[in-house]
Amino acid sequence: MFYIIGLGLSDEKDITLRGLQAVKNSTRVYLEAYTSILMIEKDRLEAFYEKSLILADRDMVETQSDEILRNADVEDICLLVVGDPFGATTHTDIILRARALKIPVRVIHNASIMNAMGACGLQLYNFGQTVSLVFFTETWKPDSFYDRIKENVGLGMHTLVLLDIKVKEQSEENLARGRKIYEPPRYMSIPTAVSQIIETEESRQENVLNPDTTLAIALSRVGGGEEERIIAGTLRELLAHSADAYGQPLHSLVIVGKRLHHLEVDYAEEFAINRETWRNIAKDVYKCALE
């Protein structure tokens, strides 16, 4: 059996009992490298599972799937991924390959940002499509995310914005020279994300977002206990807020849609940089029926 096992959001204790059992019974255990780079260290997982783990970067999962799947028809093999196996990064290719090889596959689900974002107090069923925001450079500022947010905003839906992660990046020089030397990983922070979003609004000028009256909620390390941060405010307030306040990566951002319920406002008020502007904008701009 080939298992793809979600590790959940934070550390080694977020695996499910079902997941742990599969790990214990497996002859080879792969850890998707994103995972270890992000929140959970490989050593700590190995000690906890009493198993050695084989690191598998994205390339390996995509191009060497036959090696990962080797003998999975007769042994249990598992691939550990952060969040849920069907989160932002999907594992469609390797599952299709397993099917072609007639290897049975079992997915063990877990929390991912795609449902844990509910921690910000907004109702999950009022979220529209999810968008991804990549790092802008001087010459490359892809803004298709703006069109997607516009669609959600038009319907009054909330939008989850996933922020860029750069791992195994090569500098232009190293790339040109074919040197496999990688830059340190980079994770987009809330201030960078908000400033890119405001920059895009300023260049597109389609009045989708207004820095002073669009509400948003910053999420960091959701499910990470003491490390979790949830901070709410206008885009301008989030940008002006102390960068340190957002804590360690990963960060995500939620753009609040107009279809806003007063309980959502009450719940998220706890996270507001300025409770008064939070409530006033909800009432006056979002037309939310607050007491």
Place this chain on the structure above:
Amino acid sequence: MFYIIGLGLSDEKDITLRGLQAVKNSTRVYLEAYTSILMIEKDRLEAFYEKSLILADRDMVETQSDEILRNADVEDICLLVVGDPFGATTHTDIILRARALKIPVRVIHNASIMNAMGACGLQLYNFGQTVSLVFFTETWKPDSFYDRIKENVGLGMHTLVLLDIKVKEQSEENLARGRKIYEPPRYMSIPTAVSQIIETEESRQENVLNPDTTLAIALSRVGGGEEERIIAGTLRELLAHSADAYGQPLHSLVIVGKRLHHLEVDYAEEFAINRETWRNIAKDVYKCALE
């Protein structure tokens, strides 16, 4: 500390290690009654946790929250819920009440249908808002879900349709006489859902859905291992399919949006009632670039 702990999708082994630890350390453990009615039996959980559980129905969670929260400032108390604490049923009220009482709250996340629906092979980020479908009666056929699906369809987004659950329902006679006698629980099945959706399209006639060319994917007991069923086809095919094939409740339905990627089509083809119609409609009606 007051813990709200997601139990995940299927049985007692879907709790996370972090969740189990909190259960073990708690002096009182409440089980939201929906949970036990659905997938996991109370006795089985009690044996597994070596703890007795207090059943809490929806009413109790909403109106007797102070009893649930009693002493949670000095002891650990937990409330177990199916899926994730911020799933379709939210726990906003009890968390707001805990805050008012200055009781620290910790949420332990888990998988819910809101992210595990990725098992059908469609990308989570292309889902629009989620809709709920309630049982129609002769005189009451609420169709606001149709407007929501129309909005998603207009943008090419996929739609998760959550199907009605009726628990603790009273017959009209028992209600009139004030007798607290409840009908057996009812769960909407895929054939009922699809027939209500087609009925609504026929009465509204806004060409949002076409029984013969709208693709949909039925999900039953996602994450439930051998009990999981995923079946794909046109609305008409799903309706004509053997009702038994969908297995035990809970069922959910995904309406496939036009923004469809060929990998999504390939992945879900495995689940198709008729692979040929699945691919042909994806190609000809959805204009998906298949080989």
